[in-house]
Amino acid sequence: xxxxxxxxxxxxxxxxxxxxxxxxxxxxxxxxxxxxxxxxxxxxxxxxxxxxxxxxxxxxxxxxxxxxxxxxxxxxxxxxxxxxxxxxxxxxxxxxxxxxxxxxxxxxxxxxxxxxxxxxxxxxxxxxxxxxxxxxxxxxxxxxxxxxxxxxxxxxxxxxxxxxxxxxxxxxxxxxxxxxxxxxxxxxxxx
Numbered sequence: 001x002x003x004x005x006x007x008x009x010x011x012x013x014x015x016x017x018x019x020x021x022x023x024x025x026x027x028x029x030x031x032x033x034x035x036x037x038x039x040x041x042x043x044x045x046x047x048x049x050x051x052x053x054x055x056x057x058x059x060x061x062x063x064x065x066x067x068x069x070x071x072x073x074x075x076x077x078x079x080x081x082x083x084x085x086x087x088x089x090x091x092x093x094x095x096x097x098x099x100x101x102x103x104x105x106x107x108x109x110x111x112x113x114x115x116x117x118x119x120x121x122x123x124x125x126x127x128x129x130x131x132x133x134x135x136x137x138x139x140x141x142x143x144x145x146x147x148x149x150x151x152x153x154x155x156x157x158x159x160x161x162x163x164x165x166x167x168x169x170x171x172x173x174x175x176x177x178x179x180x181x182x183x184x185x186x187x188x189x190x191x
Contacts (some may be wrong), residue, residue: 045080047087053099056106057082059115060144061151063122070165073151076158082150101143108140162190 046054061073061082073079086095109115112125129144155161162168167187181188 046083048083048095049086049099053102053106054079054083056102056109057147060126060147063119063126064148064151065155066119071160073155076155076160078151078154078158081154081158082147085150085154098143098146101139101146104139105143105147108138156190166190 049057058074058079061078065073065078067075086098090098108129109125114122114125117125126144129141130148132141156166165187166189167184168190
């Protein structure tokens with residue numbers, strides 16, 4: 001499988017997991033989006049996460065979606081979008097649960113020497129965490145799955161990816177419900 005197929009499959013699988021928060025975000029406001037600086041990547045840009053949490057989040061999303069023929073997740077501001085969602089959209093109960101699970105994921109990764117590992121070893125460690133059997137799934141597992149789902153959805157939703165790497169049809173536009181992927185140039189539709 002190539003990266004494009006994996007992104008399509010992951011988007012399809014994870015789409016339902018965060019549909020409600022995304023819907024809430026879309027419906028919650030016509031706010032000025034300039035509050036998310038598109039190129040800011042430093043921990044000081046974080047609104048919700050601590051500097052260490054923001055650094056961990058940034059590192060994780062770049063292992064999940066590294067730079068290839070498409071930009072890395074942090075290059076299109078996914079870490080900033082996630083931070084903004086936690087700061088302005090998600091309810092306090094979910095915020096609290098997520099930060100607790102994130103701390104456990106951080107501890108798990110430290111125990112596995114994730115932060116001193118090469119990029120290739122980091123991918124192997126995350127794949128091992130993701131593929132544990134059902135009876136071994138712990139809070140570190142659930143935290144990673146949550147981060148991965150949000151990373152993929154927000155990555156596919158960014159303007160850069162939607163307009164330049166996926167088929168993009170601005171609204172209003174012609175709607176063709178039954179079109180083969182070949183007719184679309186082999187690209188999936190933007191979210």
